[in-house]
Amino acid sequence: MAVTARSRRVKPAGGFELAAWYFMRISGLFLVFLALGHLCIMHLIHNVESINYNFVSDRWTNPRTGYIWRLWDLTMVNLAILHGFNGLRQILEEWINQAKSRVLLRTGIWIFAGALLLLGNYAILMFVKDADYLKNRRDAAADAVTVKAGVERSGSPRTRASVVVFDAQR
């Protein structure tokens, strides 16, 4: 048993690789909760087919809880990109063993990851609700429902009104 344990020496001795090794474990532990929680909220409690601009803007600009979701998403996106691209780097470095190619590979990966980090952080931090867009959408939906209700002439006025409200909310 001691032999097998000794042969599985994967922890790097020091330097950047050791820091990366620790980072993968710690960010992984955080991501278990952040990413699985995110999936649970978005795919099970809600549904891909009901998520749209209205949903996201309400979520991020809610006066009481908005900053919690932004903080959640911010932590998750940063950890996930660094975790993911470091994993990709580790995989590719098993296949690419020339020093020059490795420098090129690392440069490319971190530039790409950095660009994605910028996009993700910018969207989450700088988001402002586009009220005009939502109003236009709501008006268009209400028009469509009014036309439909007029043609079908079914259901009480109250049902029709609630349909309008329901559609407008979506």
Added chain:
Amino acid sequence: MSVYRRGLVSRWVEGLRYGGGVGQWSWLRHRSTGLGILLYLVVHIWDTFLVIFSPASYDAIMGIYGGKFDGVEYPLLRWAFRLGELGLIASVVFHAVNGLRVILFDLSPIRAVGAQKELFWAVTALFFFIMIPVAFIVIHSLVAEPTTVTAAIMLRLDLVRSFAY
């Protein structure tokens, strides 16, 4: 300095022949699910960036994820994306559960190597324990209108929805 390096195909075949036991397959799955998740992550950051750049495009893309293109629903597109969604969830769940197994190996290598097979089956069991209800929920929302029992469950879910969003 010349280093002998085998070709892609022979490395692949040798990898399949390599007698690594259960750990070999965990390793391969951890890797392939990780790559798959990263691919989706890149797409997902781009599509979410549209929320600030162009709300209309964001809604169009979200429509495609739900099988709607230009307001028209295409069942095949819907099924393809929703089954892809299930695959994504399965990948993340496996990567998470197996990642915890990897951390156990790092905390106590000697004990973990001794219990290697047990840990592999524990990961498999936990994966299915999570994925069976998840698969039921995702596929149920595809095939069935919420009418009887599920409607009641969904009504109660509204309370959860009102603060978890």
